[in-house]
Amino acid sequence: MQGSxxxxxxxxxxxxxxxxxxxxxxxxxxxxxxxxKAGVHPLAIGFMSLIxxxxxxxxxxxxxxxxxxxxxxxxxxxxVVNLRHLLMSSALAIPFRGKRRSLLTLFAYGVTDESFAxxxxxxxxxxxxxxxxxxxxxxxxxxxIVSTIAGGYGGQYIPEGAFGIDYAxxxxxxxxxxxxxxxxxxxITAIIAGALAVGxxxxxxxxxxxxxxxxxxxxxxxIIKQRSGRPTT
Amino acid sequence: MMPLWPEYVFMILGMGMVTYVPRWLPLIFLxxxxxxxxxxxxxxxxxxxxxxxLLAPLLLTxxxxxxxxxxxxxxxxxxxxxxxxxxxRSLGGTVLAGMLIFWLxxxxxxx
Numbered sequence: 534m535q536g537s538x539x540x541x542x543x544x545x546x547x548x549x550x551x552x553x554x555x556x557x558x559x560x561x562x563x564x565x566x567x568x569x570k571a572g573v574h575p576l577a578i579g580f581m582s583l584i585x586x587x588x589x590x591x592x593x594x595x596x597x598x599x600x601x602x603x604x605x606x607x608x609x610x611x612x613v614v615n616l617r618h619l620l621m622s623s624a625l626a627i628p629f630r631g632k633r634r635s636l637l638t639l640f641a642y643g644v645t646d647e648s649f650a651x652x653x654x655x656x657x658x659x660x661x662x663x664x665x666x667x668x669x670x671x672x673x674x675x676x677x678i679v680s681t682i683a684g685g686y687g688g689q690y691i692p693e694g695a696f697g698i699d700y701a702x703x704x705x706x707x708x709x710x711x712x713x714x715x716x717x718x719x720x721i722t723a724i725i726a727g728a729l730a731v732g733x734x735x736x737x738x739x740x741x742x743x744x745x746x747x748x749x750x751x752x753x754x755x756i757i758k759q760r761s762g763r764p765t766t
Numbered sequence: 767m768m769p770l771w772p773e774y775v776f777m778i779l780g781m782g783m784v785t786y787v788p789r790w791l792p793l794i795f796l797x798x799x800x801x802x803x804x805x806x807x808x809x810x811x812x813x814x815x816x817x818x819x820l821l822a823p824l825l826l827t828x829x830x831x832x833x834x835x836x837x838x839x840x841x842x843x844x845x846x847x848x849x850x851x852x853x854x855r856s857l858g859g860t861v862l863a864g865m866l867i868f869w870l871x872x873x874x875x876x877x
Contacts, residue, residue: 638793
């Protein structure tokens with residue numbers, strides 16, 4: 534916990550954040566393009582990225598705007614789509630035990646699938662403070678805001694799928710999943726969660742399959758762990 | 767601009783609020799409690815479960831009204847990408863390798 538100099542915190546945070554930023558670039562630009570087609574000004578999309586900062590919910594919101602859905606429906610859909618962050622923040626509460634409320638209040642703004650997946654294993658490993666994690670969150674946030682605005686202004690001139698950049702986030706999830714396979718029960722939990730998510734995604738609307746599959750698989754993992762005694766690996 | 771300005775601003779503020787509160791509540795309250803061991807275990811399984819639940823449908827289903835699809839370029843590219851992640855343990859390296867693999871697959875094997 535010794536106070537490392539700010540520049541080192543920045544450097545280490547950015548070194549961890551760049552794959553997220555790379556992945557956000559094409560997705561943010563695609564959102565900007567769609568927003569523009571839906572008649573939303575690029576700066577209004579940027580405003581949404583600043584206030585909401587949640588990729589999939591913003592895509593859904595833009596498509597709902599373009600079909601003329603009422604704002605209250607859009608807000609309620611956003612709530613459901615983003616409810617999964619509740620699980621992520623709950624998991625983060627353990628490494629962040631006893632941290633200052635003001636820091637946590639700032640941190641909560643930047644909890645996304647991607648920043649969570651990058652920060653969580655590092656926090657558990659130790660040698661990663663909330664300051665490093667905040668750099669990751671805000672680098673991702675800044676990239677997201679800028680790329681959605683840029684997409685609104687000139688995204689249509691960039692060829693789709695250039696350099697496979699639209700695979701960046703999937704590749705990132707793949708690698709972060711590998712990092713999380715810390716033992717047999719984690720592996721079993723991952724298989725159950727994946728199978729359930731696929732099955733449920735065929736049946737349920739929105740993002741419910743992610744929440745339900747995660748909750749069920751984590752519960753089964755916990756039960757298996759309790760049954761098989763203490764050692765996790 | 768599609769929605770009228772004040773209406774749009776209120777909608778965005780509403781979206782922001784319903785997104786922020788679930789991100790904030792557990793951080794503030796659970797970080798102040800001594801949690802029982804089963805809950806700590808459960809929360810420790812959440813990341814692997816969420817990652818797998820996010821990823822699997824991206825690889826195995828397609829369409830706006832999703833259906834199972836085992837022939838996606840995303841799935842084909844995932845096999846070598848998993849291998850790269852497993853052997854290199856490098857996030858940046860895996861992202862770049864995955865992009866290259868996916869790009870080549872789409873270039874030479876359009877699906």
